[in-house]
Amino acid sequence: MQDGRLRAEEQVRQLTAENNARAARIQTMIDDFKSMKNELMESNAVKDQYIDNLNKEIAGLNEKLNEQKQSLQERNFTFGFERERLSETLGEKDSKIQSLERRIAEMDKELSGQSSTLSDRNIRITALTDQITAMETERGRAEKQRAELEQQLQKIRxxxxxxxxxxxxxxxxxxxxxxxxxxxxxxxxGGN
Known part of the structure; x- marks a missing residue:
């Protein structure tokens, strides 16, 4: 009977030791899980902050894009208005040139038989020719300005x-x- 009691006490000691070791392993697993969970939460917070930063950057880009669109619309309107104005100006210049050419033709016809007024006619023709040259030069400048506006519009696009x-x-x-x-x-x- 004494031997049975000793064996029982030995079994109790063994079971107690096993339970203590098992409890220690479980506690270690719990600590490891908590550490891993904290790391995941920190990583998730960092990614949330990164996403917030990206959202702010995209909002800024959207605002900049809207400003660019508005500026482009304004420039398109200005360009269209300027092109229309230049077209009207060129049309007026062409009409003036044609009118001057008709006047020159009429003067040539009227003065063809008047040798005494040849000097006056040459002076007038020279003046009209100078006017035509000046108008042609102005039209060239207008064409150049219109080309520059076209280049600006292409750059904006x-x-x-x-x-x-x-x-x-x-x-x-x-x-x-x-x-x-x-x-x-x-x-x-899934980990929870």
Whole structure:
């Protein structure tokens, strides 16, 4: 009977030691899980902050794009108005040139038989020719100005397209980050 009691006490000691070791292992696992959970929460917070920063950047780009669009509309309006004004000016110059050419033709016809007024006619023709030359020069300047406006409009279109491309890249980056966050949240949910 004494032997049975000793064996029972030995079994109790063994079971107690096993239970203590098992409890220590469980506590270690709990501590490891808490540490891993904290790391995941910190990583998730960093990614949330990064997404917020990206959202702010995209908002800024959207605002800049809207400003560019508004500026482009204003420039388009100004360009259209200026082009219309230049076209009207060129039309007026052409009409004046044609009128002057008709006057020269009429004067040539009237003065063809008047040799005594040849000097006066030459002076008038020279003056009219100078006017025509000046108008042609002015028309050339107007054509050059219109070409410059066309180049400015093309540059604005290229800048707008570049901004649209940047915005599309930002949208794709946000979508990818959102997918990553969704996956992380699913993993966290599965881990709990």
């Amino acid at each position: 290229e800048e707008t397209n570049a901004l649209k491309g940047q915005l599309q890249e930002k949208d794709e980056t946000i979508k990818r980050l959102q997918n990553n966050v969704t996956l992380l949240k699913k993993e966290l949910g």
